[in-house]
Amino acid sequence: MKTFRLWLNRLLRGRAVTRMLERMGVQPRQYWLLTDLFGELAERREMLGNLGTNKSALKMNAWILGIMTGFMALVMSLAGVAGAISLTLYFTIFAGLTALLMMGMLFSETGNSLVNPAEGLTLAHQPINGATYTAAKLTHLARIVLFLTPALNGIPAFCGLLLHAPWYYPFLHLAATITLSMVIALFCCAVFGWLIRFIPARRLKTAGQVAEIFPWTMFAFVQNSQRLFRNVHLTKWLPAAAGARWGLAMGLLAFSVWAVLAGLRNLSGDYLVRISAILHGPSGAKSKVRRSRTSDLVARVFGGPSSRAGFEFLSRMIRRDWQFRRQLLPLLPSVGALLAISWRHLPSSPFSREFTGAHVVPHFFGMILFVICPLIVYGSDFKGTWLFLLAPAGAFRGFTRGLYAFLWLRLVVTPHLILLALAMWAWGPVEGLLYAAYSLAAASVYLGLEIRLIEGVPFSRQPQPTRQNFLLPLMILGGMVMAIAVAVQYYVIFRYTIAVPAATVVFGIAAWLITRRSLDTVETNIRYDLNQISNEGRVMFSEIES
Amino acid sequence: MRLSDAIVQFDRVVFGYNYVEVLHEISFSLNRGEVVGLLGPNGAGKSTSIKLMAGILSPGGGAITVTGLPLPERAIDVKQRIGYVPETAVLFDSLTGQEFLELSGRLHSVEEDLLQSRIQSILETFSLLSDRSSRLDSYSKGMRQKILIGAALLHNPELILLDEPLSGLDVNAAIMIKDLIAALAAAGKTILYSSHVLDVVEKVCNRVIIIHQGKMIADGTSESLKASTQESTLEDVFRNLTNSASVDPGVARIVAALGV
Numbered sequence: 175m176k177t178f179r180l181w182l183n184r185l186l187r188g189r190a191v192t193r194m195l196e197r198m199g200v201q202p203r204q205y206w207l208l209t210d211l212f213g214e215l216a217e218r219r220e221m222l223g224n225l226g227t228n229k230s231a232l233k234m235n236a237w238i239l240g241i242m243t244g245f246m247a248l249v250m251s252l253a254g255v256a257g258a259i260s261l262t263l264y265f266t267i268f269a270g271l272t273a274l275l276m277m278g279m280l281f282s283e284t285g286n287s288l289v290n291p292a293e294g295l296t297l298a299h300q301p302i303n304g305a306t307y308t309a310a311k312l313t314h315l316a317r318i319v320l321f322l323t324p325a326l327n328g329i330p331a332f333c334g335l336l337l338h339a340p341w342y343y344p345f346l347h348l349a350a351t352i353t354l355s356m357v358i359a360l361f362c363c364a365v366f367g368w369l370i371r372f373i374p375a376r377r378l379k380t381a382g383q384v385a386e387i388f389p390w391t392m393f394a395f396v397q398n399s400q401r402l403f404r405n406v407h408l409t410k411w412l413p414a415a416a417g418a419r420w421g422l423a424m425g426l427l428a429f430s431v432w433a434v435l436a437g438l439r440n441l442s443g444d445y446l447v448r449i450s451a452i453l454h455g456p457s458g459a460k461s462k463v464r465r466s467r468t469s470d471l472v473a474r475v476f477g478g479p480s481s482r483a484g485f486e487f488l489s490r491m492i493r494r495d496w497q498f499r500r501q502l503l504p505l506l507p508s509v510g511a512l513l514a515i516s517w518r519h520l521p522s523s524p525f526s527r528e529f530t531g532a533h534v535v536p537h538f539f540g541m542i543l544f545v546i547c548p549l550i551v552y553g554s555d556f557k558g559t560w561l562f563l564l565a566p567a568g569a570f571r572g573f574t575r576g577l578y579a580f581l582w583l584r585l586v587v588t589p590h591l592i593l594l595a596l597a598m599w600a601w602g603p604v605e606g607l608l609y610a611a612y613s614l615a616a617a618s619v620y621l622g623l624e625i626r627l628i629e630g631v632p633f634s635r636q637p638q639p640t641r642q643n644f645l646l647p648l649m650i651l652g653g654m655v656m657a658i659a660v661a662v663q664y665y666v667i668f669r670y671t672i673a674v675p676a677a678t679v680v681f682g683i684a685a686w687l688i689t690r691r692s693l694d695t696v697e698t699n700i701r702y703d704l705n706q707i708s709n710e711g712r713v714m715f716s717e718i719e720s
Numbered sequence: 721m722r723l724s725d726a727i728v729q730f731d732r733v734v735f736g737y738n739y740v741e742v743l744h745e746i747s748f749s750l751n752r753g754e755v756v757g758l759l760g761p762n763g764a765g766k767s768t769s770i771k772l773m774a775g776i777l778s779p780g781g782g783a784i785t786v787t788g789l790p791l792p793e794r795a796i797d798v799k800q801r802i803g804y805v806p807e808t809a810v811l812f813d814s815l816t817g818q819e820f821l822e823l824s825g826r827l828h829s830v831e832e833d834l835l836q837s838r839i840q841s842i843l844e845t846f847s848l849l850s851d852r853s854s855r856l857d858s859y860s861k862g863m864r865q866k867i868l869i870g871a872a873l874l875h876n877p878e879l880i881l882l883d884e885p886l887s888g889l890d891v892n893a894a895i896m897i898k899d900l901i902a903a904l905a906a907a908g909k910t911i912l913y914s915s916h917v918l919d920v921v922e923k924v925c926n927r928v929i930i931i932h933q934g935k936m937i938a939d940g941t942s943e944s945l946k947a948s949t950q951e952s953t954l955e956d957v958f959r960n961l962t963n964s965a966s967v968d969p970g971v972a973r974i975v976a977a978l979g980v
Binding site: 203204207211214215218220293295296297298299300301302303376444446447448449450451 | 792815
C-alpha cells in the first residue's frame with residue numbers, strides 16, 4: 175500500500191500532471207505546497223472542517239455508508255433473484271442514492287472551502303493566483319469522491335452479479351458512479367464559481383448557506399416532481415418533431431457544459447483579493463442595543479446575571495454563527511415539508527381516532543432538538559472561548575440554566591403558543607388546550623433529555639465531520655423510541671380524553687426531574703471542557719518530531 | 721519628486737466596507753528608499769490603505785500602482801515584490817516557526833539553499849533558534865510577531881509594509897527592529913511603517929503621513945509638520961491635527977461609571 179502511495183505521489187507530481195496544471199493556469203509548485211499544507215493542517219487538527227482532508231472522518235463515513243448500502247444491495251439482489259427488481263432499476267437506485275448523498279456532501283464541502291476561507295486570510299498577501307489556491311482548496315473534493323463512491327457502491331456493484339449481470343458489471347457500475355460523482359463535484363464547484371462571480375463578496379457567506387440547502391430542496395422537489403409535471407403538461411411545450419427534440423436536448427447539454435466550464439473559470443479570478451471581504455463582510459444590518467424583557471425574566475427566574483448571559487449568548491450566536499447556521503440550514507426543507515404535512519392534516523383532531531400529523535408533532539420537537547443540541551458546541555468563533563476561562567466557577571450553574579431557558583422558551587414554548595392558537599381554532603378550546611399542553615410536556619421531556627448532548631462550552635469547537643457518525647446509533651435508537659411513543663399515543667392516550675391530562679402531568683413531572691439532572695450534567699460538561707481547553711496550553715508546548 | 725522614484729502611487733483612492741466609505745480620495749506616493757510613517761487614530765483607514773497596497777483589498781475608485789504595476793490587475797506580481805506584516809498575527813498555529821518560514825519563502829519561490837540560510841539567520845537574529853521546532857500556538861505574542869517580520873523579509877522584497885510591527889515585542893527586539901528598518905532603508909528598500917507609537921515613528925521615519933477619518937490631513941517630514949503646526953513634538957502635532965484633547969473626557973466618564 176505504501177509503495178503504491180509513493181508511486182501515485184510520484185506520478186501526480188510528475189511532468190504530465192505538471193503540464194496539465196500549467197495549462198489550466200495553476201502554478202504546480204505552489205499547488206503542491208498548498209495541498210501539502212492543507213493536509214498537514216488537517217493532520218495536526220488545526221483545520222478539521224473539511225471532510226476530504228480528515229482521514230478518520232473519511233474512513234468512518236466510508237464504513238457506515240458501505241455497511242448501509244451493502245445491506246441494501248443484499249436485500250435488493252435477493253429480491254432481484256426472485257424477479258422483483260430488474261438490473262436497470264437496481265443500478266438506477268444506487269446511482270440515484272450516490273448522486274443524492276454526494277450532492278449533499280459536496281455542496282456543503284465546497285461551500286465551506288470557498289466561502290469560509292479562514293486559511294485564505296493568512297495567505298492573502300502571498301503571490302498565489304486564484305486558480306492555484308482554489309484548485310488546492312478543492313482537491314479534497316476529489317478525495318471524497320474517490321474514497322466514498324467506491325465505499326457506497328463496492329458491495330452493490332458485486333451484488334449486481336446475482337441479477338444475471340455480465341461479468342464486467344461491477345467495473346461498469348463503479349466506473350459509472352465514480353464518473354457521476356466527479357460530474358457532481360464539478361457542478362458544485364461551478365455553482366460556487368457563478369456565486370463568486372455575481373454575488374458581492376460581503377454577501378457570499380449567506381449566499382453560500384442558501385446554496386447548501388439546494389440539494390435537499392431538490393430532493394423534496396424530486397419527490398413531488400411527478401405530480402408537478404403532470405399538471406404542467408410539459409410535452410405541450412416541446413416541439414413535435416423528433417429531430418427538433420434531439421436538437422433541443424443537445425442544445426441544453428451544450429449549455430450545461432458551458433455553464434459548468436464557465437463557472438469553474440470564474441473560480442480562478444481574483445479570489446484571494448476578495449478573501450478579506452468574504453470573511454469580514456458582515457450583513458450590514460446593525461443590531462439595536464436593547465434590553466430584552468425575556469432576558470429580564472430569565473435573569474429573575476433562572477438564576478441571575480449568569481443565566482441572562484447564557485440566554486443572551488445563545489440567542490445571539492445561534493442566529494449569527496455561520497458554521498452553526500450552515501449545519502442547521504439543510505434541515506429547513508425537511509422541517510418545511512413536515513410542517514406542510516401537519517398543516518394539511520390540521521382539520522382532523524388527534525382525538526378523532528384517526529391517525530393525523532398532530533400525533534407526530536410533539537416528537538418532531540424532539541427530532542429538531544436532537545439535531546440542534548449537539549451542534550451548539552461547534553462554531554466559527556471558537557477562538558473566543560478564552561473568555562469563559564476567566565469566568566468564576568459558580569457562574570456556570572446560572573449560565574447553563576440560561577442556555578436551557580433559551581432552548582425551552584424559544585424553541586418549545588413559543589411554537590406551542592402558536593400551536594395552541596391553531597389547535598383551538600381547528601378543534602375547539604378544550605381539545606386544543608389539552609393537545610397543546612400535552613405536546614408541550616412531551617417536548618419538554620425531549621429537551622430535558624437532549625440538552626445533555628451539549629458536550630461543552632457553546633460555540634467553542636471547530637465543526638468536525640465525524641460528529642454525526644457518533645450520533646447515528648443514538649439517532650436510530652431515538653427514532654425507534656419515538657415510533658413506539660407515537661403508537662402508544664395513537665392507540666392509548668388519545669383514545670381516552672382523561673388519559674391526555676394525566677399523561678401531561680406525568681410528562682411535566684418527568685420533564686422537571688430529568689431537566690434538573692441534565693442541567694447538572696451540562697454544567698459538568700462545560701467545566702470539563704474548559705479544563706481541557708486550559709490544559710491545552712501545556713500540550714501546545716510539545717515539540718513536533720522532526 | 722521624480723516620477724521614476726515613486727514606488728507606490730495612490731491616486732484619488734476610494735474604498736468602502738458595506739457602502740460606508742472609509743477612504744475618501746486619498747492621494748500620496750512613496751519614493752524608493754524612503755521610510756514613511758503612517759499615522760492616524762483607530763479606524764482612520766491606515767490598515768485598509770496598507771491592505772490595498774498589498775493587493776489584499778480592491779479599491780472602489782481611483783488608481784493604485786506599486787512598483788510600477790497597477791492594482792488589483794497585477795496583484796500577484798506586486799505580492800511577489802512586497803513584504804507585509806499584518807496588524808494581527810494571523811498564522812497557522814499548528815505549524816512550527818521553521819515550517820511557517822519555509823512555507824512563506826517557498827510560496828515566494830526562494831531557492832531552497834538560500835531560503836534555509838535566510839531562515840537560519842532570521843531565527844538566530846530573533847533568538848528563536850531553540851524554538852524553531854515548536855508549534856506557533858506555543859509562541860508568545862512577541863515571538864509570533866518576530867516570525868511574521870521574518871516571513872515578510874525572506875524573499876528580499878522591494879517594498880516593506882509594516883502594520884504595528886513592534887506590537888508585543890520586548891525592548892531589545894524593538895530596538896533591533898528599529899535598527900533593521902534603518903539598515904533596510906539604507907539598502908534602498910522602501911518602508912511604510914504604521915504605528916501608534918509616535919516617538920518611534922519620529923525617530924525611524926523620514927516622512928510622515930497622517931490619515932484622519934479616511935482623509936489625508938498631513939504629509940511631510942516631522943520637522944516640517946512641527947513647524948507648520950507650531951508644536952514641539954509629533955504627538956502634539958497629531959493631537960492638533962486630529963482635534964484630540966490633552967485628556968479625553970471619556971476617561972472621566974469611564975471612571976464615573978465604575979464608581980471609583
